[in-house]
Every structure is written in C-alpha cells, then in structure tokens.
Amino acid sequence: MVTTIRNLYLILLLVGLLSSGVLSCTRYRQSDTEDRLEKIQRQIDNDQYEESIHQLQEILKSEPNNDRARAILASVYVRRAGVVVKNYFDLAKIATMTDTESSEPVIDTQSLKKIEEQGGAPVKNLAVFLRKVNETAAQADKIVKKFEAIPVVSNQSARDLQSALLNLEEMKDPTPGMLLYRGIIKLYYFKFLWVNHALLPVGDGRLCSLSAIEIARKLKIMNEYSFKMMIDIAAGFPKEMESIAKQARQFQAVMSSAQIYLLKLPNSELSLKQIFKLQLKDLNVRNITCDF
C-alpha cells in the first residue's frame, strides 16, 4: 500500500515536472509582420496613434512594398481625423445611384441666352464658358449632395486625411479593396475642399474675383482629383465599374471643356469680373453681373 502511495506521488510529481517542461519548451510563435500589424490594429482601437504610426513607419522602412502596412498607416490618420467608415454601406448605395435632382444654376440661364444672342464671337465664348461653369458647379454639387452623410471635417482632421492620402498614393500594387479605401478617403477630403471653396470657389463673388488663368488651373486640379477619386471608387464595385467610370468621364469632359473655353477668353490675366465688364459693356443686357 505504501508503495502504491509513493508511486502516486511520483507520478503526480512527474506530471508536474513534465508539464513545466512542456510549457517552457513550448515554442511561442515568433512575431512576424502580420502579428505586429495585428497588434498595431489593437493599438489603433485603443487610440494609441503616435505609437502605431511609429511602428508602422518602422515596418515600412524594412518592407517598403508592404501595401497592407501602408493602408493601416493611412487608417491611423483617418481614425485620428475622427472619420469612421461604418456608414460605408450607405455611401456604397448612393454611389451607384444614377442621378439626383438638379441643383440651381450658378449663373442665370436666361441671361446667358441673351448674351449668346446679342454678342459676337468673343462674347459667345464667354457665354459658353459660363455654361460650362454652370455644368461643372452642378456636377460637383450633385456629388456633394449625394454624399450628404459624409461629415465635414475640421482643418486639423483634413490635414490628417491629407497625410493618409499621401501614404495611400505610395502603394505599389494595391488590391481593388485598397483602391476603394483610397477613393473613400478622397471623397471625404473632396467634401472638405468643396465646402471650404478650395477646389472651385463658386458663390458670393469668389469665382469672379479670380483670373481666368487661375480658374483654369483650379479646374485642372479638380478635374484630375475627382477623376482619380471616382476611378478608385469604381475599383471596389466591379459590377458597377462601367457606370461609375462613365460618370467620371462625363464630369471630366465638362471640366476639360470649361478649361478650353476659359483659355480662349481675351485678357485672361484679368479677373472674371473685369472680363465680364469688358465683354458685356456694349451689349444691351441688364442685370448680369459677375457676382458668383
């Protein structure tokens, strides 16, 4: 009997030692990049932004082609900007809608018609340009109205979004999902730029205070930005890609056309308001002033 008890103690002791040995010999999975990225994602959820940025930059130094790390780095800035894309699914439905209701034209169309009827070639060019301004502003306004759910971010948050986009532009071989993500962030930034009149400042005399050359430059920037934005978004919707791409090309065509007519205007270094005055002074057109 004593032998049996002693054996029991020995067995139990052996089990204890063995399990200690097993536990200490257990190979812990070495931290690889994916493990680090997972840990960083948890840090982001815990609002540890600076530490996350630092660690992601370290990873990108050794793995500059790691697009996933780059996307996660962008997401830190996006998260810090207070932009949470959980409303993405509503945005997705809106993006595939064909048309919203038309907005009010910036420049009164009846007046435009009078200008066209009465003026010679230079004035007609001005009138065509102003029609293009109407179309461009209407298209941009449609985009903004479609995505009313997107909040307007603060200046600081906009700087964070810009940092995010700079990182996303450096992706080497992005997946369609990463392109979609970039497009969504561009959409947020687009809204900020539009609402703050940084793209094409329309209304309250802002456009008229700019020179024709300056307006053409802004149209070019807006053209490139919005086209790339819409193509990025289209990458995430293979079935609707053609429809979205078609909308993007239409918008691009309108703005390109506006640029062309703008550069045909005489005295393009003058402000639009001054060009208006010069072009319309001999015409019998009342109540047309450049105040948009």
Next chain:
Amino acid sequence: MRFLGVIFILLISMTVHASRGRVLNMSAAPFFLDGNRSFISHKVLGTTCSSFRSLSHEPVCNAALLGENQKIESGRDHPDSLIFPKGYFAANIFFGDDYEILYKNKDAIEADDKMILAESLLSERDPVSFSGSANLWWRGETLALIYQPLRLTYFSLVKNQAYPDIVIHAMQEQSMAVQWGGFLNSDLRIGLQARLIDRKFVHEEFNLFDAIPEMDRHLVLRSQKLILIEPGFVYEVHGDEDVEQWRPLLTANLTNIGFADHLYDDVPSRAVLDTGFSLSPPIAFGDWELGLNYRWASQIDGDKKMRLASQYRLGLAGFLFAIDQDQWSFGVISNYRSVSAGLMYERTRAENIDGQSKYEDSGYVEFRISL
C-alpha cells in the same frame, strides 16, 4: 499534506507561464470542440470535466466515468451524494449573454443578406460571443444517450474601425451521442462515445474593403457532417484507507476523432488529448472534488494548457470554480427535486498589448428538468 504539496508544484508550473496572453485571431475555433459542453458544470470545468466523477445530474465528459453505478453496486463505499439514479431522463436549455446581438444577426445570416450582416458587425466595437443549446438525454448505469436538437454559437470581432478587419463565426449544430462506459477490472475503466454532428456555419476573417469587390466569395455558408468515436480511460488509484478516502483518479480522454464529409483548414480536425486527475478530499460537510487537466494536443493556439477546477456540493447547491492561464470561471447550480437551475460567470483574458490585458466577461444560464 503530501498531496497538497504535489498540487502546489503543479500549480506553480502552471502559473509560471500565466502571464502570456493569447492573441485571438480565430478565437471562435473552440466552438467546434465544445459541442458537448452545454451544461453549466461542463462549461465551468472546461477541459477538467474529463476527470470529474461527481457529475451526477448531467452527461459525463469522459464516457469511462459512466461506470460509477457499477462501482456502487459492487459494494464499495461511496458518499451518499454520489448515489446515481439507475436511469433517468432529463432536458435542459443553456445559453449565454449577448443573445440580442446574435438574434439581430441571425436573421441576416438566414436571409443570406451579407451587406446587412457586415454593416451590423461594424457597429460592434467589442467582441461579441454567444453560445446556446437545448439538450435531451437519458443516463443509465453504463449507457447514456444525448440528443442536442439545436446548438447556436456566435462570435464576432471588428479590429480597427477605420480599416476594419472582421472576425466572424456563426454556427447552427445538431448532434446525437451514445456513451458507454464500465469497469474492465477493479482499477481500470474504459468508455466510448460515438457522436453524430451536423453543422452549418460561417467562420471567417477578412478585411472589409478587400471583401467588398468580391462579396459573393465571403460569408459563405458551409456545412459539415461528422461521425466521431471518442474513447476515454480512467484509472482508479487504490491504497490504504487514507487513499481510498481521497478517491484519486487518473484520466485520459481522446476527442475529435472520426470522419467528416468535408474538411476545412480553419476548422479543427485533429484529435484532442486531455489527461488529468481528480481527488475528493474528505471533508466534514458536503462533497468536494478537485481536478487538474492538461490538454496535450490541439490545433488551436493557446489551447495546450493546464486547467485546475473544483466542485463543492452541499445540500441543494453546488459551487464550481476553474482557472487556467487565460480564464477563470465560477458557477452555481441548485437542484430541487426534479428541477435545477444554474448560473455561471466567466472572464477570459483576450489581449495582451504592452503588458495591458483586456478581458471578456460572459455569463451563462441553465434550466433543467429531470424525469
């Protein structure tokens, strides 16, 4: 005292490594292995359940432990509280918290509406876990039949709200098990459990933006039918009167062995081996059982570990407690005539970021009726 010393050594060997946290990548994988753990006692005890002889009112975890009634009839001394009825029918329902979120997502799962499901998940910041089931069983002296007409499990986690990685598990399962166990000789018992399982599930981890362009390939409903043959062994340690009073057992249980119509990489398919021992220290009031189990083999990261558990029963009430390096559980069960109810609380360490742990808390309830 010597026994306590040895237990102390085992505890030390366990707690030395207790500080390592567990990374939950697919923490829902254990749901595939916990099908027969749909009772408060089983859930609290966890892997140690395979070593506990004192589960009198529910199916055993180790089929070899069914032989308790044979032992009684052989005339050996036993505590009154361990008098097992010769045969009885019983039924229970068992479920955890976060049911509301499960119910909300269950409709989307059944309707196969992936967009609504994914949108709903994005709104859940913390991990959500749920388990619920209904069971009917008959337990005799050496034979038991268990039918589980429905078992539902759910787990979801969203990582990084600004560029979400989503972990989701949702499963509906039905099963039937037959257990047989008995004595080979005075020391050794063997048992066998045969289980039929039919499950449908969604079990996946993906990045939301990468999934959108090809949503049809994600959140796909999968099915699996299994036949599992699971042997169990119990060795009764005999000695002098002291030893007999402590009633030590050494146990081994092999589970998750059998055949499946489909095998999936992310569903555990390898055998799981649990070995352990239990003691029933003699005390003045009530019955007390202590058990220790080590899981030697499992595909799930962090599953190979020691677990210590204890059950104390006095009169109508039973108290259970268990702990391992990542989790501790506490449960209370009360029996009155043919009705019983139980509650349990479980805290699991979910993360270990820079020394800071995050915990998941869960509560479960069981209602049972015996005939």
